[in-house]
Amino acid sequence: MRLELRGITKRFATLVANDHIDLVVEPGQIHCLLGENGAGKSTLMNCLYGLYTPDEGEILLDGEVVRFAGPGDAQAAGIGMVHQHFMLVPVFSVAENVMLGNEASKGVALDLDAARAKVREIAARFNFHVDPDAIIEDLPVGVQQRVEIIKALSRDAHVLVFDEPTAVLTPQETDELMEIMKQLRDEGAAIVFITHKLREVRAIADKITVIRRGAVVGEASPTSTDAELAAIMVGRAVELSVVKGEPQHTDTSLVVKDLTVTSATGQVLVDEVSFEVKGGEILAIAGVQGNGQTELTEALMGLETNVEGSIRLGGQELVGKSVRQVLDAGVGFIPEDRTHDGLVGTFTIAENLMLDRSDGPPFVKAGAIQIGFRDEFARQKVEEYDVRTQGIHQEVGRLSGGNAQKVIVAREMSRDLSLLLAAQPTRGVDVGSIEFIYKRIVEMRDSGCPVVVVSTELDEASQLGDRIMVMYKGGIVGVVPADTSRDVLGLMMAGIAPEDIAATQAEIAAEAAASDDAVSDAVDDAAPPGDTPSSDTATTGTDETGAAR
Amino acid sequence: MTAAVLDQLQEVVEARVIERKKFKVPIVFASTTVLLTLLYGLSARDGDAQFMLGSSSDFVTIPKVVVPGMTTAWITIGIMVVLTALAFVLANAYKKSPWYATVLFCVAAMFGFLAWAGAGAPAVVNVVNLISGAVALAIPLVYGALGGVIGERAGVVNIAIEAQLLMAAFTAALVATVTGSAWAGLVAAMVAGFAVAAILGLFAIKYRVNQVIVGVVTNVLVTGLTTFLFQRLLVPNQLTMNNTEPLRFSSIRIPGLSSIPVIGPILFNQTIIAYLMYVAIAAVWFALYRTRWGLRTRAVGEHPQAADTMGIKVNGTRWRAVLIAGAIVGIGGAYFTLVSNGRFNWEMTAGLGYISLAAVIFGNWDPVRAAMAGLLFGFAMNLNNILGLLHTPVPSQFLLMLPYAVTLLAVAGLVGKSRAPAADGVPYVKE
Ligand SMILES: Nc1ncnc2c1ncn2[C@@H]1O[C@H](COP(=O)(O)OP(=O)(O)OP(=O)(O)O)[C@@H](O)[C@H]1O
Ligand SMILES: [Mg+2]
Secondary structure, three states: OOEEEEEEEEEEOOEEEEEEEEEEEOOOEEEEEEEOOOOOHHHHHHHHOOOOOOOEEEEEEOOEEEOOOOHHHHHHOOEEEEOOOOOOOOOOEHHHHHHOOOOOEEOOEEOHHHHHHHHHHHHHHOOOOOOOOOEHHHOOHHHHHHHHHHHHHOOOOOEEEEEOOOOOOOHHHHHHHHHHHHHHHHOOOEEEEEOOOHHHHHHHOOEEEEEEOOEEEEEEOOOOOHHHHHHHHHOOOOOOOOOOOOOOOEEEEEEEEEEEEEOOOOEEEEEEEEEEEEEOOEEEEEOOOOOOHHHHHHHHOOOOOOEEEEEEEOOEEOOOOOHHHHHHOOEEEEOOOHHHHHOOOOOEHHHHHOHHHOOOOOOEEOOEEOHHHHHHHHHHHHHHOOOOOOOOOOEHHHOOHHHHHHHHHHHHHOOOOOEEEEEOOOOOOOHHHHHHHHHHHHHHHHOOOOEEEEOOOHHHHHHHOOEEEEEEOOEEEEEEEOOOOHHHHHHHHOOOOHHHHHHHHHHHHHHHHHOOOOHHHHHHHOOOOOOOOOHHHHOOHHHHHHHHO | OHHHHHHHHHOOOOOOEOOOOOOHHHHHHHHHHHHHHHHHHHOOOOOEEEEEOOOOOOOOOOOOEEEEHHHHHHHHHHHHHHHHHHHHHHHHOOOOOOHHHHHHHHHHHHHHHHHHHHOOOOOOEEHHHHHHHHHHHHHHHHHHHHHHHHHHHOOOOOOOHHHHHHHHHHHHHHHHHHHOOHHHHHHHHHHHHHHHHHHHHHHHHHOOOOHHHHHHHHHHHHHHHHHHHHHHHHOOOHHHHOOOHHHOOOOEEOOOHHHOOOHHHHHOEEOHHHHHHHHHHHHHHHHHHHEHHHHHHHHHHHOHHHHHHOOOOHHHHHHHHHHHHHHHHHHHHHHHHHHHOOOOOOOOOOOHHHHHHHHHHHOOOOHHHHHHHHHHHHHHHHHHHHHHHHOOOOOHHHHHHHHHHHHHHHHHHHOOOOOOOOOOOOOOOOO
């Protein structure tokens, strides 16, 4: 189905989020939308999907003008959308979410079996597995994403919109998603793909349209380089790599010893972890999502309840301290899930910027919030961090994804820190802002503060980190220098200790050589030797440091 | 080549588990035991307690049981101590107490308490009457709770259950008397509940006024309205407008089922409104969990935006749920004037609507569990009535409190974590 948007305009009060946007998406084509945070990409897609009513302009499907009163109409017309923030009911099962709004029934009763069969059928078509009876909130984000895709496909969508689907995915999940998108394209679907990751754009786009400040500024060729894409998107040259000198170590270091975190039900989430981060150094924590990184950072922040072991920051013990005390000790925290942990959506930008500083001067004096000071501070930060907003009194919940992230970064970085914890600091952020956030993180490090960056992006970990620590099943696989190759890091993320890797690689090579088939086949079949890494190797993180350097 | 290896990781990473000891159940057991021991020790009573397990008209007559009051009480304490110790031992070994231990504990505690209360009293403790009375008292509570569950599952908090019950009771009395038909009264009660729900929906869903405020205001409004109409209209025309005495639904014995010992007379010798209640509990459960309507209703209560993106009209779904809930609560209101009382009296619902609301929460927003919570409250209320007859030495005010104290203990200790629908009470605004 051919999709055409003509002159779409959408205003929010005085802000023109979409300004006469024209866009044509051909069937059998992946059309990438590139643009800064707040450029209006999601808004445009919401207009297309019937969630917003455009103020002007029309939508054409196969040359016919269509009008959507709501998403139901858009779905009926063959449009499917995978939203930037998942639209899944967390307490429902996969099958229930897929059938919602289009339920098969047997008499008066729901026909759950039909829904299960549908989930399995679509999953099989794309070679992945999803348990139809699993409850959404128990599933990792990557799997939730697949459920979103199944949902869209179960309605026979011919036009599919993917709004930043890869922001929360691990590299392998991203690769799988791109395979799915290619398959859909080859089956004749028209696909709109929004992402901030230029690598993905180059890998998959058939056509690229760039939007800036609500208007189309031009097209880019899929063969452009990253730097070209970044420049046309932001409107200036962007430094894509991190510039930093040798680390200058200071005395305020973070020393974690035998840290164990368990869940309320007793599951061990972080397993006797020990490591040290010196002042003036960035430690990047890499690993597949869900291997204890989240819990480790939350424990460092005092957010976990079942914690054993010791966390010392500049000699001060942090285990057992309240979050308030941890904050007062100078720990800054950028949480990975900004919609839940970092911001109060219904508060204004100004209020969110002073959220963790409401206990005394300069923001509060004699129990009263110093409105003037707060607003001045907010204005300054909005300016400095380039938060695209209608003003400091706008609700944070109405900001675009990337701009909301910048508010958190601005708040945390504007305190006197003695430790910075950043979990996925650039998730959903455009290249221009990534450059800026990286600079600020490096500045923080150069001011002598220990910095911990958790990232599922290998590139981010390698670029930012002075050392990289890889986690697997709650333990540490090893700590290696930043220039370690992607392949080695990948194997470590699978739980193979760095000292075993040479052997593993040799083994894989030998197997490949022995095989008559194409090399790639052999590699695909190669099972990881020692796929149950002993917990000994996983907990000797600090010892590894010396060896690796 | 890492891709192949990482593929293996798609499997859920399973973690080592450190078991933790959970002492909630043993602690609740222990505190209940201590409480009762104190009661028995501080005010011992002489004489025998008489129990009756059936009514004389039963198919199989069970003879009266006479037990020595204090001895029985202390024996039950013994059983409770053993069960408590067992629970501690199990918890210490990382095990859960089996459910039948809890049931046994509750029965022992109740039996001992009644033996103590009935010791030396001339009155017989009729167990069947105790429980069937509890079922009867619980009827409006259960209807109220079912209505509350439906509304909140759709995301609308209904504080106005009280108003719905009261308006329905009033309307049922008036319509039944005027038409001379209890059935007409019942239908009118459902319409009244529906009408109050419409007020709630108008302000809470359409105009997005804070739902707690709307509910409270509706309660005040309906209380005032019914009291006014009662004094101006019903009191002067007592016989022609407010006299359901001759029309009241009477108990219907279900042949066969009602002759089952103990259970039969409790469950199957009730009025039509009670039988409707059994049907309603099952029907609401089925509708919420097994039908398209239920799936959509729960979806708009949990994540209205997700429902919207799937083409579901959020506010329409909420309207439907609130109105249906109103009609169901209306049946409960009819109970006051068509079963338990022969006429309407002002403020006769006496805050039961609020207790229904508590049952919704104790029942974890599940129709069956909320109904059970309603029954538990009904039991507590009926226990008061029976204890009043037995002339116990403890001040009556204290006894009035005891069942609730025990209920609280039971709920705190034995009911798991409760979780409200995520969008409960949050109006939905579309861009
Ligand atoms: N409901 C709303 N009310 C008011 N303003 C809004 C609303 N939704 C979006 N905006 C504003 O419209 C602009 C465009 O937002 P949009 O979400 O479309 O950006 P985006 O291109 O998707 O950005 P990102 O890459 O960060 O997701 C932003 O400035 C945002 O603050
Ligand atoms: Mg967006």
